[in-house]
Amino acid sequence: MPYDKKLNQFQIAQTNKYNVFRCIVREGPINRAAIAKRVDLSIPTVMAIVDDLFEKKVIRSIGKGEFGVGKQPEILAVDPDRFFYIGVDIGRSALRIVVNNLAGAETVSMKEPTGDPFPEKEFISHVKKLMLRFVKKLKIDPERILGAGFAMPGLIGKGTGKVIVAPDFGWKDIPLQDWLQAGVPYPVLVKNSTQALAVNESAVFGADEIHTTLCVNLGYGIGAAIITGEEVYEGTGGISGELGHCVVDRDGPLCKCGNSGCLEALSSGEAIARQAQTIIAHHARSKIAELCRGNAAGINAKMVFDAAESGDGPALKIVNSAAENIGIGLSMAVNILDPDRVLLCGGLMRSGPWFLDLIKASMEEHLTAKTDRGLVLQAGAMDEYSTAKGAARVLMNSLWSRRALPV
Numbered sequence: 197m198p199y200d201k202k203l204n205q206f207q208i209a210q211t212n213k214y215n216v217f218r219c220i221v222r223e224g225p226i227n228r229a230a231i232a233k234r235v236d237l238s239i240p241t242v243m244a245i246v247d248d249l250f251e252k253k254v255i256r257s258i259g260k261g262e263f264g265v266g267k268q269p270e271i272l273a274v275d276p277d278r279f280f281y282i283g284v285d286i287g288r289s290a291l292r293i294v295v296n297n298l299a300g301a302e303t304v305s306m307k308e309p310t311g312d313p314f315p316e317k318e319f320i321s322h323v324k325k326l327m328l329r330f331v332k333k334l335k336i337d338p339e340r341i342l343g344a345g346f347a348m349p350g351l352i353g354k355g356t357g358k359v360i361v362a363p364d365f366g367w368k369d370i371p372l373q374d375w376l377q378a379g380v381p382y383p384v385l386v387k388n389s390t391q392a393l394a395v396n397e398s399a400v401f402g403a404d405e406i407h408t409t410l411c412v413n414l415g416y417g418i419g420a421a422i423i424t425g426e427e428v429y430e431g432t433g434g435i436s437g438e439l440g441h442c443v444v445d446r447d448g449p450l451c452k453c454g455n456s457g458c459l460e461a462l463s464s465g466e467a468i469a470r471q472a473q474t475i476i477a478h479h480a481r482s483k484i485a486e487l488c489r490g491n492a493a494g495i496n497a498k499m500v501f502d503a504a505e506s507g508d509g510p511a512l513k514i515v516n517s518a519a520e521n522i523g524i525g526l527s528m529a530v531n532i533l534d535p536d537r538v539l540l541c542g543g544l545m546r547s548g549p550w551f552l553d554l555i556k557a558s559m560e561e562h563l564t565a566k567t568d569r570g571l572v573l574q575a576g577a578m579d580e581y582s583t584a585k586g587a588a589r590v591l592m593n594s595l596w597s598r599r600a601l602p603v
Contacts, residue, residue, distance in 0.1 A: 210599055212237060216245045217603050218596060220255055220274055221299065227261055227269035246272065254278050254298070254603055274299050279602070280336055281595075282344035283588030284327055285389065285581070286310070288364040288416045291323060293330055294584045300399075300592070305581050306330055313365045320375045328380070342601065343383035345591030346376060347392035347583045349417055354434025357386030363452035364417050364466075383600070387590045389583050390419030390437060391428045393576075395593070396586030397539050398423040400577045408535040411576070412439060413583075414522065415542035418460040422533060428590075440464065444524045459525040463518035465497035465544055472500045475510045483508035501547040518544075519551060523558020530571065531564050541576030549575070 215235040220226060223234065232242045249255045256275045260268035276299040285292040292307040308326070313319045327344060350362025357373020359365075373386040394411035401409075409423040418440030422429040430436055440460030441453050448457025449467075461467055473492045476485040483503035488495045503511035526538065540552060556573050576582065595601050 212241065213245050213248065213603060214596070214599055214601070216242055217249060217254065217601070220249075220272055224255075224273040225258055225271045226273075227271055229269060231272075249603060252603055276301065279340050279342050281342040281588050281592055282327060282331065283392075283584040283586065283591070284323065284344060284346045285392075285584035285587060286323060286346060286348045287389070287583070288313075288349065291326065292581055292584045293327055294581050294588060295331065295334065295336075296585065296588045296592075300589065302581065302585060304334060305584070307580075313367070316367055316370055317375060320370075320372065324376055324380065338381050341382050342595060343385065343591045344376075344380065345392065345587035345589070345594075346372070346384065346386045347389040347587040347590075348372060348386055349389045349419065351435045351438070352386060352388045354430055354432075357384075359386075360435070361453075383591070383595070385591045385594055387587060388419070388421070388434070388437070389413070389587075391421040391430070392586035392590050393541055393583040394421035394423050394539075394586065395428060395589050396582045397541055397576045398426070399589060400579075400582075401537075401539065407537065408533065409537045409539060410526075410529055410533060410535040411539045411541060412526065412529075413542040414464070414540060414544040416465045418464045418522075418525075420529065422535070439525055439529055442525055442528060444521050459521055463521045463525075465542075468497045468500050468514055468518055468544075469495050471514050472511070475514070479510045482510045484511055497544060498547075501544075501551070505547070505550075515547075515551065516554065519554035520558045523555050523560075524562050526555065526559040526573075527562035527564075530559065535571070537572045537574070539574060539576045541578075541582065545575045546578055 216231055219231050219234050228239060228242050228246060232239045254275055255272050258271050258273050261271050276297040279298045280295050283294045283296065287310060289310055290307045291310050294305045295303050297303050331341065348359060348362065349364050351360040353360055359367050359370040359372045361368045373384060377384040390413040393413050397411050398409050410420060411423060412420045420437040420439035422437060441451065441455065441458045443455055443457045444459050445457035445462060449461045450456050451458035451461035472484050472495045476482050476492055483506050484495060484499055487499040487503060500511050500514055504515040530538065540555065545552065552575055
């Protein structure tokens, strides 16, 4: 038999195995006949693959099904604790780490303040050591860890994991993935944080192969990502979704990216806190001043939202302006992309439904296409570990696509 024909048969066999395994992971508990129907393979082929997966101890039987009369089929499920993968969210305010099992469920998590991100190499070494210490405490055999996904805000090079620029961190041209991989005994993958968040949020709300979701992260900064079906639209260089750096006010404040009037410079958590710091210098009786106890440097966006909810005039002015500008930015994105769903995530959305209503009103006012598109605008899952979970999912998806799982 020619070598290339043997290779082709091997590739087909591997693809069949991965399809069966993925079906069990994603749709289990499930029986062999249902698997065969879902992956379009013969039952004897599925039975042979299932026997191999049993031998590798990545799936298990959980008993017999109840499907009417006759012999009851054996029900199969993934063995969730056979392998694990890690997700790390390198946020400007906090570092968050999760460990997911093979079924994609979070097993443990932790966080600590980010601190000073300089010098870059020392900071990255700290992040790596933090992850390794955390995993070591769990007493998981390193061979059972499939890899670690890292989520990083900023422009991340496609396929390289290089930080092209991260304004919130003041980084430029940092080989983050290479530095993180050094000394780590399993694969490392770096992804833009909003893209990682979008992958997890889309999974939480139910990905659909024919639908498009725009996920917007409203936090310390502002970013966005587009999910088509279950895949992130990355663009040519992997840097799509920079909604925060769309100019919504040409006469607005200078942004870290070098432009003036960017959405992020006007309506991010950092921008909201900065505006409040300026305002309380002239409104000493503001509720914001009370909440920060007169320490302007200690103001954060949550204080501003809390003050706004209490009816404080200066705080309401800041929040209303932020919602107006976010709505304008969203209208631009919706007019261009025409998505089915917009998910608003991040710390700013924890303020409650009233802020979502303000944003929605602004967006609808500025939409040019007034068709009955059936667009759904809603808050995300509000899970503070969603980005870290997304980083783990991105890593897992990469392993699936490269057929790099130990099955």
